[in-house]
Amino acid sequence: TAIANGCFFNIGARLARYTGNETYAKRAEDSWDWLWGTNFIDHDIYFVYDGAHVDTNCTDINRATFSYNAAVMLQGAAYMYNFPQLHRLQDLAKSYEQTDGDRKWKYRVNKLTDSLLSNFFPEDIAYEVPCESRKGACSPDMLSFKGYVHRWLAVVTQIAPFTRNRILPVLRKSTEAAVKQCTGGDTGRVCGFYWSDGVYVDISVDRTSGAGEAMNVLAAVSSLLIEEAKVPVTDSSGGISKGNPNAGGGRDNGLKKPKPITTADRAGAGILTLLLLGGAASTFIWMSVFE
Numbered sequence: 001t002a003i004a005n006g007c008f009f010n011i012g013a014r015l016a017r018y019t020g021n022e023t024y025a026k027r028a029e030d031s032w033d034w035l036w037g038t039n040f041i042d043h044d045i046y047f048v049y050d051g052a053h054v055d056t057n058c059t060d061i062n063r064a065t066f067s068y069n070a071a072v073m074l075q076g077a078a079y080m081y082n083f084p085q086l087h088r089l090q091d092l093a094k095s096y097e098q099t100d101g102d103r104k105w106k107y108r109v110n111k112l113t114d115s116l117l118s119n120f121f122p123e124d125i126a127y128e129v130p131c132e133s134r135k136g137a138c139s140p141d142m143l144s145f146k147g148y149v150h151r152w153l154a155v156v157t158q159i160a161p162f163t164r165n166r167i168l169p170v171l172r173k174s175t176e177a178a179v180k181q182c183t184g185g186d187t188g189r190v191c192g193f194y195w196s197d198g199v200y201v202d203i204s205v206d207r208t209s210g211a212g213e214a215m216n217v218l219a220a221v222s223s224l225l226i227e228e229a230k231v232p233v234t235d236s237s238g239g240i241s242k243g244n245p246n247a248g249g250g251r252d253n254g255l256k257k258p259k260p261i262t263t264a265d266r267a268g269a270g271i272l273t274l275l276l277l278g279g280a281a282s283t284f285i286w287m288s289v290f291e
Contacts, residue, residue: 001051002040005031006072013079017159018234019243025083028076032108041073046115048073064130067120068145074112075152078160081105109160117170120149124173125196126220132194135205143193144212147219150174154223158231168227175220182217191217 012028015021035041038058040049048069052058084102120127126146131138150171157164177195184190184200193213194201203210233239 002035002048002069003050003066003072005035005040006048006069006076009035010072010076010079013076013083017079017083017232018239018241020234020236025080028080032077032080035073042115046111047119048112065119066130066142066145067116067126067128067149070112070116070120071149071152074109074116075156077105077108077112078156078163081109082159106160106162109156109163113156113163113166116149116153117166121170121174123196124170125177126150126174126216127196132196135194135201136207138193138206140208140212143206143208144215146178146193146195147212147216150216150220150223154226155232157226158229171220171223175224178217178220190214 009028009031012024012031016024016028035048036043038052039061040052040058041047042049047063047065050062050064050066050069052061081102119129126149128138128142128145131142153167153171157167174195177198178191180198181195181200182189182191184192184202190200190203190210191213192201192203192210193206193216203213235241
């Protein structure tokens with residue numbers, strides 16, 4: 001699927017930028033090349049298609065387009081654009097400034113940005129093309145895609161700042177539409193999925209709890225804070241995450257081994273257990289007697 005390979009590409013690009021390790025960048029580049037070579041990415045309009053079957057050697061492309069497929073590829077491409085700048089020009093990385101970067105990846109970022117915004121933001125409002133035109137046609141996972149897209153686009157404006165003037169106005173208008181329709185339920189604050197309608201559409205139409213719809217609006221509102229947020233750090237510019245080269249190999253998972261349990265530990269645990277049981281019993285008796 002596009003999302004499985006897209007996530008692999010995305011995490012490789014992010015790890016490359018964070019660590020400066022060229023191996024991660026190479027794996028990300030290989031992932032892009034495979035997706036491009038199998039036509040998961042349209043060579044003309046840069047749509048990202050949903051998948052294909054292994055049985056046919058991935059030649060039967062499913063040309064459905066989902067917003068999160070496009071967004072995960074765009075964010076990964078933006079990290080690949082940003083990667084050579086930060087690790088070839090460390091003095092600029094420390095001040096969070098940007099240069100022209102890698103022209104190849106800048107071109108890809110531009111093409112993916114244009115494609116995503118034109119396809120999934122008609123009238124500058126997030127719209128899930130494959131299902132939104134038919135009320136009740138979106139599956140539970142599709143009902144959460146708008147939130148991911150808003151978040152990932154916001155990060156793209158930080159690490160590929162030449163996209164800001166195109167992306168930020170769209171995020172603002174889309175968020176305004178998202179908030180405007182949050183008028184449902186007994187509280188008058190429940191959010192729906194159909195932002196471009198301009199009015200709340202009851203979540204029962206999609207047979208859902210409304211969790212995805214609420215996540216979408218929260219992510220959209222949060223995405224507007226991106227202009228005050230710092231650019232994602234690297235291990236040489238404030239990052240504190242450390243890798244574990246032994247992860248996945250051998251019996252050591254990198255976690256600290258627990259200390260041996262002593263007699264004092266057992267005694268303490270017994271006392272705590274008695275106190276908890278006594279408290280629970282007292283509460284039960286009190287509730288029964290004074291009901």
